[in-house]
Amino acid sequence: MAPEKELVQLIGFWGSPYVLSVRWALKLKGIEYEYHEENLLKKSPLLLQYNPVYKKVPVLLHNGKPLVESLMIIQYIDETWKQNPLQPQDPYERAKTLFWAKFAHEKCIAPMVSSFFKIGEEQEKCVKEACEHLRTLESALEEGKRFFGGETIGFVDIAAAWMGCWARIIEEILSVKLIDEEKMPRLIAWFSNVVEVPALKECMPPTQNLLEHNIKFRKFLVAAAERLQSVPLTGN
Amino acid sequence: MAEVKLYGWWSSPFTHRIEVALKLKGVEYEFISEDVRNKSPSLLKYNPVLKKIPVLVHNGKPICESLVILEYIDETWEVGPSLLPKDPYERAMVRFWAKLLDEKCFPAMRNAFLSIGEEQEKAKEESTELLKFLEGTLSGNKFFGGDTIGMVDIVANFISYWFIIVQELAGLQVLTKEKFPKLCEWMDEYLNSDIIRENLPHKDKLTAIYQARFLDAAAANAAVAGGGGSPK
Numbered sequence: 106m107a108p109e110k111e112l113v114q115l116i117g118f119w120g121s122p123y124v125l126s127v128r129w130a131l132k133l134k135g136i137e138y139e140y141h142e143e144n145l146l147k148k149s150p151l152l153l154q155y156n157p158v159y160k161k162v163p164v165l166l167h168n169g170k171p172l173v174e175s176l177m178i179i180q181y182i183d184e185t186w187k188q189n190p191l192q193p194q195d196p197y198e199r200a201k202t203l204f205w206a207k208f209a210h211e212k213c214i215a216p217m218v219s220s221f222f223k224i225g226e227e228q229e230k231c232v233k234e235a236c237e238h239l240r241t242l243e244s245a246l247e248e249g250k251r252f253f254g255g256e257t258i259g260f261v262d263i264a265a266a267w268m269g270c271w272a273r274i275i276e277e278i279l280s281v282k283l284i285d286e287e288k289m290p291r292l293i294a295w296f297s298n299v300v301e302v303p304a305l306k307e308c309m310p311p312t313q314n315l316l317e318h319n320i321k322f323r324k325f326l327v328a329a330a331e332r333l334q335s336v337p338l339t340g341n
Numbered sequence: 342m343a344e345v346k347l348y349g350w351w352s353s354p355f356t357h358r359i360e361v362a363l364k365l366k367g368v369e370y371e372f373i374s375e376d377v378r379n380k381s382p383s384l385l386k387y388n389p390v391l392k393k394i395p396v397l398v399h400n401g402k403p404i405c406e407s408l409v410i411l412e413y414i415d416e417t418w419e420v421g422p423s424l425l426p427k428d429p430y431e432r433a434m435v436r437f438w439a440k441l442l443d444e445k446c447f448p449a450m451r452n453a454f455l456s457i458g459e460e461q462e463k464a465k466e467e468s469t470e471l472l473k474f475l476e477g478t479l480s481g482n483k484f485f486g487g488d489t490i491g492m493v494d495i496v497a498n499f500i501s502y503w504f505i506i507v508q509e510l511a512g513l514q515v516l517t518k519e520k521f522p523k524l525c526e527w528m529d530e531y532l533n534s535d536i537i538r539e540n541l542p543h544k545d546k547l548t549a550i551y552q553a554r555f556l557d558a559a560a561a562n563a564a565v566a567g568g569g570g571s572p573k
Contacts, residue, residue, distance in 0.1 A: 177440070185429045199416070207408075241390055
């Protein structure tokens with residue numbers, strides 16, 4: 106049982122999908138929290154203090170204790186607040202959801218995001234890799250099921266279904282193809298099923314704002330192309 | 342038919358993690374050797390997505406990815422020592438360090454061994470920075486898990502044994518007693534603890550395969566530097 110006085114704070118960036126996934130988890134659990142917007146171009150001492158290793162958002166503070174990395178934060182939220190469980194109770198089913206959430210992050214989202222920071226052949230390689238793994242994720246989704254695990258929203262949905270929106274933005278800005286309508290119908294339906302859940306839709310930043318922000322960001326990256334490094338502005 | 346099967350390879354630190362976890366829990370299992378250069382139909386059936394070892398198969402159901410397997414073992418067999426703490430915040434810390442070890446430390450330390458020149462210098466610096474973080478978490482404790490071995494100790498296995506071997510082969514001075522006294526103490530404790538000591542891969546055999554890899558990498562690096570061909 107959670108103690109009477111709970112202080113939950115989230116350090117984030119409005120345009121970060123990783124921050125969004127944590128907000129989704131907090132929303133579904135009905136947890137009240139304070140939100141602190143971070144300027145990623147000028148990171149606050151607070152962020153650097155609470156996340157000295159990665160220096161990224163999101164950072165969740167629970168009664169002053171920091172948690173980092175979105176998947177781990179969501180697991181923590183699920184284990185601390187027991188209402189509306191996001192992960193299955195059965196250890197095998199839980200292992201499966203953890204596997205697919207990590208797969209979605211490491212194999213689909215990571216190359217997708219990398220492609221945004223690259224040009225030419227390296228970008229093509231990232232796009233190809235993302236597409237290959239998206240096809241695998243497609244095959245993991247079951248026909249006719251609304252969400253990844255069935256009819257109730259869960260861990261993999263919160264952790265990864267936002268990637269549909271960001272994939273479309275990347276496609277538009279880079280003029281590449283990530284989501285294949287013919288080969289990925291289940292993925293497309295899944296993306297939509299999750300983001301259309303009213304509680305989750307409320308948290309989504311307007312697509313137009315995301316597009317404008319990322320167009321500017323891409324211009325900045327292209328201008329610095331010679332010294333292109335991984336700039337973790339979208340968190341983890 | 343064995344209830345628990347582990348598909349793995351004798352020299353892999355990732356496989357070794359699972360063996361240690363199963364032994365700590367007193368779980369009997371059948372070890373099935375998988376040479377990843379020649380993957381068996383069983384491996385491809387149980388891990389069709391990533392096609393890698395280790396894979397744990399429990400009552401016919403496969404679990405893949407060592408960090409996922411470790412959590413599964415801890416939750417399924419509640420006898421024996423806990424690999425993860427019960428408190429959600431402490432569990433989150435364990436997961437944080439495990440992820441850092443696998444996603445950052447392992448690749449940096451592998452690159453420090455296999456690359457040359459500027460790339461190697463960068464990898465050595467990165468490894469050192471990461472090891473400093475690890476050194477900092479060991480304040481006063483025998484293990485990362487406290488008084489007993491836990492998941493972080495098991496995941497950090499490659500530092501304690503595999504990296505020490507390759508460090509010597511490559512003539513590196515990344516992980517030394519002077520720079521990392523607590524980590525070196527931890528290594529001694531870890532390697533000398535019962536289950537670990539009895540189950541390490543044979544040092545000479547391991548040295549031989551990493552020596553071969555080191556020579557291959559050196560040849561490939563030389564070929565690239567000399568413009569004589571493409572690296573492996």
